[in-house]
Amino acid sequence: MSRPIHEPQTASAFGFVGLVIILTAIAAFTLFARTASAAGLLVADGGFGGRLEIKEHNVDVVINNGVAVTTVEQIFVNTENRTVEALYTFPVPQSASVADFSMWINGQEMIGEVVEKQRAREIYNSYKRQARPLDPGLLEQVDYKTFELRIYPIMAKAEQRIRIVYYQQLDFENDWATYVYPLATTTNTRMNSNVTGRFSLRMQVKSEIPLTGMTSPSHTNDFAIVKHDQYMHEASLEATGNQLNRDVVLSFQTQRPRTGMNIITSKPADEDGYFMLTLTAGQELAKFKEGSKGRDYIFLLDISGSMAQQSKLNLSRNTLDSFIRSLDEKDRFELITFNIQPAAAFRELRPASEENKEEGARILQTQTARGGTRLTPAMTMAYQYVQSDREAVIVLMSDGMNETQERQELISLLSSKPANVRVFTIGVGNNINRPLLSQMAQNTGGLAAFLSDGDDFRRQAEAFRRKLIMPVATDVKITFEDGQVYDVEGADVTTLYHGAPIRIYGRYKPNHNESTSVRITANILGHSYDQKVNLPMPANDMGNPEIERMWAWHRVDRLLKQADAAGSRQSVMEEIVRLGEGYSIVTEHTSFIVLENDQEYQRWNLKRRNALRVQRDRAAQQAVRNELDNIRNASLQNLGPEGAAKQSEQLASAQPVQTNPTTPSLPQQPQPQQREQPAPAPSNNRGVDLPLPRGAGGAMNPALVLISLGMTGGLLYTSIRKKNRAA
């Protein structure tokens, strides 16, 4: 009855309730954090809680003839009162090759080096175990879709500045190239950080093929777009935290009047050159009519649970709806939804009438995402619709996140497809299995496309459909006649679609002519084509060094696909590590490591290959920026009041040449030759129009035939009458 008897019970009750409240709060916070999305996910790893913030996030993109160089600079802030390790997870941009990772240590930029993945991890962990750790940074590709960046230590209340550079080859769809800076991601389900800082993105697009449009489907009202002239456009965006929950998408359009080839080269002084060759169908081929026969379309829509993330199912539905509505009345279609089991909407191929299209749209809207993913039964069902007398197209909309063991089964199913079938895959969102979807399309002569949730799905659907209707050229084969070209990547693409160029990378040894003969054979809209052209391959070209890494990335990509198809990567590991280290690109088997100073690199016997490569890349990129600045300044002179143009010209000529304000820390040991290279002049894209088999040979039409018959009949009649009279 005395109070002390009840106190322990009361205390324990309060303690229990308090613990429940705390656990509930944690669960609720975690639950909400799972579904939040951010500009990558930044957490403090290795301890309970921990908050870091991205204070600044600046993105600078320079697109030079379809090759995008993205420079991301971020400043992290440790808001905790303790030292933490930062773990930053972000999605892999499509076809991106990470070419540089730098950290600012003691106010100086330290450029990272690429090392075999396991070794890089061991080096990084060895620093973490030290009593007074130095400042290592590690950037790894975790799998085909995710990068992870670790920095340790970040002191209490301290800031850490980093820079990441990656190169991408942009794909063209119906003359539109789309650049996506991925921000929407839920790749990490742990606690999220607040994105409170400033975000800016600036894009400069330079093209030898005239630019005819630029737009942002994701941030239409947020971008300022300036078209300086028809070869250079610029766009700029600044955003706050609450606008960073979707990808930034920018699209620009080029139009090549005539079908032709363009080549970009890079030829360092002491090694063989590199080239990127682009074959583009021109506008003159756009006039040609579609075939008279319709096609059968079998749409496969993935409705498994993974499609619920990032509005993937919603995006897929809208895209498919646009696709179906754009079908011609001669076409037929079926809609199959699948998760662990497929379900056909109509159980027959329905003509693409308005009524059937409406019913298809209605069925799409009723779908919800749940369950696992088994693609093989759906693909097998799709094959059953194929008829021998009509071309069939299977369009798969999925994130490709099916079971790993199904991959081999799928690949062998694709190899046994009927002859008149092509498979087109459309990957939606950032968290997708790009390698699988790409391989499925490639193995069947189809195409793969990838949509971001910020993309214009109607335009993409229309562009995709145009490709399906109009493969401009099939059986395309590009060969190099002079024998000085080798290690060609990308030449296995044999179908040219209007609005989607074929790109080939390779190496070359220059000859005395500094050119090479290229032979193209193809079937162009039913007619055989055989043409040779000469393309320049100079003995010296210090511009476009990003092509070298793009070539290496494509080579790694091919090796991985071949190895995965064979079932084991063991045979290609050594080559992939060699390419990753030699060309300083991050792969699934090589990583970037940043160390505090040159002595640490020497201690681990790490060569400063990337530092030298970055120096050359930056010089070339600065030359491009200078050229873009000149174009910008020239166009600015036409603005403002009259008379100011002349004054501006005088002022511009008096200004000093801008240099890159960031001076990286370079290795102290003397390096041969390259250190004193001047900034190279940007090498111009070189192109040649292909003379297409524009044949002439008019037809005799029915009217003339009738008249000819009339003349014939009349002459015969008069002849017979004369004979009769004579008789």
Place this chain on the structure above:
Amino acid sequence: MKKFPWLTFAIIAASITIHLLQLDGFFQWSRGEGFSLDQFWMLASSHLAHWSTSHLIWNALMFAMLGSLIEVRSRKAMVRALILSVLLIIPAVAYFMPEVTAYRGLSGTASALFVLLACMIWKQQAGPLMKIIAVLAITSLLGKCAYELIYENAAFAQLGETIIACPQAHLAGALAGLLSFRVSGRRQSVHERIIIPASQGA
């Protein structure tokens, strides 16, 4: 005794043979070629090559009809028309159609025979119906060419996506047919002036 139109059928047989042996590409005219001595034969051979089987069939039928009618009446006139066609059609295509990189087909020479026959009917046939047919023939050909020139498309016919109609070739052929008829007319007039006075003087 009427002549057998062997020249007409020889030309058609040659076209069919070339197509069956898939030698159309070899015999076609390609831009940048055909105007040197060793390539002059392409100006003639290109008329025997075709883009497709349907292209060949249509042209062969027309050529057979028109060529037979003309050749049984005047082989010389037909030969003149063919020679003038060879001299006029390819140069017209090369000059007036710079986007064309290759030429094939009998339709240009068929246009020459078409106009030649219409002119012959106009001159030699007394009945009004035939004269109307002759006028209609030439008017239709000119109308078809005008339509194709304006709309850049094959009127009433479609050969294929990379093959375009060639009204310039048909107009050049028509001119060849007309010139051939004019030459035939002058030779006939001269023949009559020379022969008749000689017979009268005998």
